[in-house]
Amino acid sequence: MKAVVLRKPGGLDRIETARHEPRSPQAGEICVRIAASSLNFHDYAVANGSIAVPDGRVLMSDGAGEVVEAGSEVSEFAVGDPVVSTFFPNWQDGAITPAKRQGTPGDSGEGMAAEYVTAPVTAFTRAPAGYSAQQAATLPCAALTAWRALMVEARIKPGDTVLTMGTGGVSIFALQFARAAGARVIATSSSNAKLERLRELGADATVNYVDDPDWGKTVKRLTDGRGVDAVVEIGGPGTLAQSIAACRMGGHISLIGVLTGLAGEVPTAAFFYSNLNMTGITVGSRAQQQDMVRAIEASGIEPVIDRCFALEELADAFRYQESGQHFGKIGITI
Numbered sequence: 001m002k003a004v005v006l007r008k009p010g011g012l013d014r015i016e017t018a019r020h021e022p023r024s025p026q027a028g029e030i031c032v033r034i035a036a037s038s039l040n041f042h043d044y045a046v047a048n049g050s051i052a053v054p055d056g057r058v059l060m061s062d063g064a065g066e067v068v069e070a071g072s073e074v075s076e077f078a079v080g081d082p083v084v085s086t087f088f089p090n091w092q093d094g095a096i097t098p099a100k101r102q103g104t105p106g107d108s109g110e111g112m113a114a115e116y117v118t119a120p121v122t123a124f125t126r127a128p129a130g131y132s133a134q135q136a137a138t139l140p141c142a143a144l145t146a147w148r149a150l151m152v153e154a155r156i157k158p159g160d161t162v163l164t165m166g167t168g169g170v171s172i173f174a175l176q177f178a179r180a181a182g183a184r185v186i187a188t189s190s191s192n193a194k195l196e197r198l199r200e201l202g203a204d205a206t207v208n209y210v211d212d213p214d215w216g217k218t219v220k221r222l223t224d225g226r227g228v229d230a231v232v233e234i235g236g237p238g239t240l241a242q243s244i245a246a247c248r249m250g251g252h253i254s255l256i257g258v259l260t261g262l263a264g265e266v267p268t269a270a271f272f273y274s275n276l277n278m279t280g281i282t283v284g285s286r287a288q289q290q291d292m293v294r295a296i297e298a299s300g301i302e303p304v305i306d307r308c309f310a311l312e313e314l315a316d317a318f319r320y321q322e323s324g325q326h327f328g329k330i331g332i333t334i
Helices: 041-047 139-153 169-180 192-201 215-221 240-246 268-273 286-299 311-323
Strands: 002-006 015-019 029-038 064-070 082-085 116-120 124-126 161-165 184-189 205-208 228-233 247-255 277-280 305-310 329-333
Touching (some): 139 169, 139 247, 139 286, 169 228, 184 192, 192 205, 240 268, 311 329
Parallel strands (some): 184 205, 247 277
Antiparallel strands (some): 029 329
């Protein structure tokens, strides 16, 4: 079978196509014909060498396809079932632990940039009914991160106001989930053209954070001075102060990204004065993904896919991601 691997020491010019023999499933395992994947910031960090992986690691955390063979003791899936991978195959439910973090495809485990993947049943869930493989492949990292941030940690409800940042996969899924839950959404971007597209997707208000450096105060004014109930914070130290300024007293910040750096100053006085809550988010569990799939089917949400590349064009796909031109997810067709 064909697979795309990363050679040491990493870097986009060290991505190459290789031949791997598919493995027959053992007890409790399924073999999946992978039809699609999608790019995440985590995949890019692996590919550019920021996250060290063994030489020849098959890339990509997200994958979707069809079960082609099932091992003994498998009852959850049958041949022909459409399935989608899980980001943490060992995190089935409950609280996260170091052991549950192990085995992420394309990182500490073999990835989804391959024609066939054989893994335990627990490494997949069913895909949403009616979804194409390319649509399903957008879900395991970006969508589940947004779902956990808003529905599990912040526990938003109808009438709440949610702040999202930018136009990447997590942020757009957050906008969609928030709107489906009956919440109001304020979205930020540095591009007026992208802000217009966010409004078309349902954002109630938008702010250009380049034109408005104190956008946190502006966001609060847009809530009549109350502040937002929940923030999906993707920037990290460079944006956290503005997120705190935008929040209502007792609001919730889901810290899911570090696009502006790994460390920085935090206005702690403002944080505790407003009695804020902040949760670090690294995707979610298999049980949370199963809940999300049911919610997607009930709401009719469809992923926003910017463009798709062939498996052999994975390095070019990362270069496109690097450019920041995309709106929504970048797909890989396998």
